[in-house]
Amino acid sequence: MLQVMGISKTFNPGGVNERRALDGVELKLQKGEVVTVIGGNGAGKSTLLNAIAGVYTVDAGTITIDAEEVNQLPEYKRASYIGRVFQDPMMGTAASMTIEENMSIATKRGLRRKLRRGVKKRDREFFCDRLRLLGLGLEDRLATRVGLLSGGQRQALTLLMATLNTPKLLLLDEHTASLDPHTAEKVLELTKMIIRKYRLTTLMVTHNMEDALCIGTRTIMMNEGRIILDLNDAQRKNTSIPDLMEMFKKASGFAMADDKMLLAN
Amino acid sequence: MTSSIWFGALEQGLLYGVMVLGVYITFRVLDFPDLTVDGSFTLGGAIAARIIVEGMDPWLGTALALVFGLGAGLVTGILHTRLRIAPLLAGILMMIGLYSINLRVMGGKAMLSLLRLDTIYTDVAKVAPSDWAVLSLGLMVAAAAAYLLYVFLQTEMGLALRATGDNEQMSRSMGVNTDSSKVLGLALGNGLVALSGAMVAQYQAYSDVGMGIGMIVVGLASVIMGEVVFGNRTLARTLAAVLIGSIVYREVIAAVMRMGLPTSDLKLFSALLVIAAMASPMITEKLKPGKTVERMT
Numbered sequence A: 001m002l003q004v005m006g007i008s009k010t011f012n013p014g015g016v017n018e019r020r021a022l023d024g025v026e027l028k029l030q031k032g033e034v035v036t037v038i039g040g041n042g043a044g045k046s047t048l049l050n051a052i053a054g055v056y057t058v059d060a061g062t063i064t065i066d067a068e069e070v071n072q073l074p075e076y077k078r079a080s081y082i083g084r085v086f087q088d089p090m091m092g093t094a095a096s097m098t099i100e101e102n103m104s105i106a107t108k109r110g111l112r113r114k115l116r117r118g119v120k121k122r123d124r125e126f127f128c129d130r131l132r133l134l135g136l137g138l139e140d141r142l143a144t145r146v147g148l149l150s151g152g153q154r155q156a157l158t159l160l161m162a163t164l165n166t167p168k169l170l171l172l173d174e175h176t177a178s179l180d181p182h183t184a185e186k187v188l189e190l191t192k193m194i195i196r197k198y199r200l201t202t203l204m205v206t207h208n209m210e211d212a213l214c215i216g217t218r219t220i221m222m223n224e225g226r227i228i229l230d231l232n233d234a235q236r237k238n239t240s241i242p243d244l245m246e247m248f249k250k251a252s253g254f255a256m257a258d259d260k261m262l263l264a265n
Numbered sequence B: 001m002t003s004s005i006w007f008g009a010l011e012q013g014l015l016y017g018v019m020v021l022g023v024y025i026t027f028r029v030l031d032f033p034d035l036t037v038d039g040s041f042t043l044g045g046a047i048a049a050r051i052i053v054e055g056m057d058p059w060l061g062t063a064l065a066l067v068f069g070l071g072a073g074l075v076t077g078i079l080h081t082r083l084r085i086a087p088l089l090a091g092i093l094m095m096i097g098l099y100s101i102n103l104r105v106m107g108g109k110a111m112l113s114l115l116r117l118d119t120i121y122t123d124v125a126k127v128a129p130s131d132w133a134v135l136s137l138g139l140m141v142a143a144a145a146a147y148l149l150y151v152f153l154q155t156e157m158g159l160a161l162r163a164t165g166d167n168e169q170m171s172r173s174m175g176v177n178t179d180s181s182k183v184l185g186l187a188l189g190n191g192l193v194a195l196s197g198a199m200v201a202q203y204q205a206y207s208d209v210g211m212g213i214g215m216i217v218v219g220l221a222s223v224i225m226g227e228v229v230f231g232n233r234t235l236a237r238t239l240a241a242v243l244i245g246s247i248v249y250r251e252v253i254a255a256v257m258r259m260g261l262p263t264s265d266l267k268l269f270s271a272l273l274v275i276a277a278m279a280s281p282m283i284t285e286k287l288k289p290g291k292t293v294e295r296m297t
């Protein structure tokens, strides 16, 4: 499904702030596979997701989605294959537009936008059906501006929008990290439900070790722009959180003690 | 009544209102501080005036103004999206470049008089009472422009344009070609601005190479006043507010001039008006939950 072959990315090459964020990353995802990604701050997790989504071009390597090489495709074209939810709940929706307008934009992901009405009557029914999945009562607030919603509501909406046109690949970048624990749990439940319902191939970055080990079927760990650990489901079953910490220490040479990964538990 | 300054301000409010709609698209919808406006307003006036002076149809001149305004916005958009020139600089470059172009359009003269020449208003005066010619045409054009915008901004393309101005990252991740959206928005905005310039030039019976100076500030002041007076809860309301703001602005100008403010101080007055609006937290608050005033800068 997704093939990432030897991609590297250096920010500010040659400058004083030169930073090698990705260093020959290799990753293959099968169709329907759900993979969690962990790693310390600055490990390159977000950069990996951004590179796949096409936010910037990579310096080396290739990215293939369903046998199509997408390296040269700009972000907005790759969007036809990819649904995304960002860490910042403000990032995934347009605040000055209504819920139905936001959803209408999402239904046109990967399609040509024409000069015809964006929100039609039968769209509204469809939007309501989907919004009901969230159980947040948003189906009664189609004409509410998204800026008036809470962070958790916005994030849930973003998740819904990212999957409204079933994407080939779902990229989640710590999408519950800036929500309060209760809301985070709720959004995570929704995430699991949606992934299961539409059998989405997913790459999910998290700082929560517990989530990392129990969601999906595989966990990869990144450090300094590289994948340093790749655990399949069987291996994960025999791995405790302290084990994971230990593995991180071994693989990277650093303890994770002062990292927020620990605090997340 | 028809000769009163309040009536004149109403006429101007509608004619300039078309320009304010243009500024609304670039500045507010697209969040693009587009200074091209100063040049494209004059461009519209210059084209219409030249066509009329050459003895051609004033309607043709007005239509050409619209078309070339679209073109000017298109170029600004390309400067920004293809050459990656920052919005402010792209607009300034266009404004400066257009200054020379506008002079050329006007045959090297800083002013073209349209006195005793037929304009679109003389045509309208044949079918309507002449005192009401400007008002009725202005109302028709402004209302039509606002209505078309209202419809367009709710189409799939229009939604993409609004999303681009609101949240570029989100738009791209939803498959919106944000570069195209920007070019489209800038073209539309400047098209309206130039159309307004053409109508204003024919109204005042001359075009002047400096007639667009400070238009961006006038546009902004009008948008802000309209939203404060009339609100921006829905799209329809906001568009109406933009036109109302333009009228309110002209009435305020008429009032301060009546109180003895010299014409030469008008631009300072407009600038102070915008600064006051930006500085007022109460107004900033009022403009939520749409774009905040801060985001417009």
Ligand SMILES: Nc1ncnc2c1ncn2[C@@H]1O[C@H](COP(=O)(O)OP(=O)(O)OP(=O)(O)O)[C@@H](O)[C@H]1O
Pocket (backbone or CB within 6 Å): A011, A012, A019, A020, A021, A039, A040, A041, A042, A043, A044, A045, A046, A047, A048
């Ligand atoms: N746009 C950018 N310009 C310059 N440097 C960047 C940019 N984006 C990321 N970096 C750098 O690349 C490195 C990897 O960053 P990245 O955001 O991928 O880390 P991360 O694993 O997502 O970390 P976190 O857990 O803190 O989100 C960091 O050192 C970061 O400073």
Ligand SMILES: [Mg+2]
Pocket (backbone or CB within 6 Å): A045, A046, A047, A173
């Ligand atoms: Mg990150």
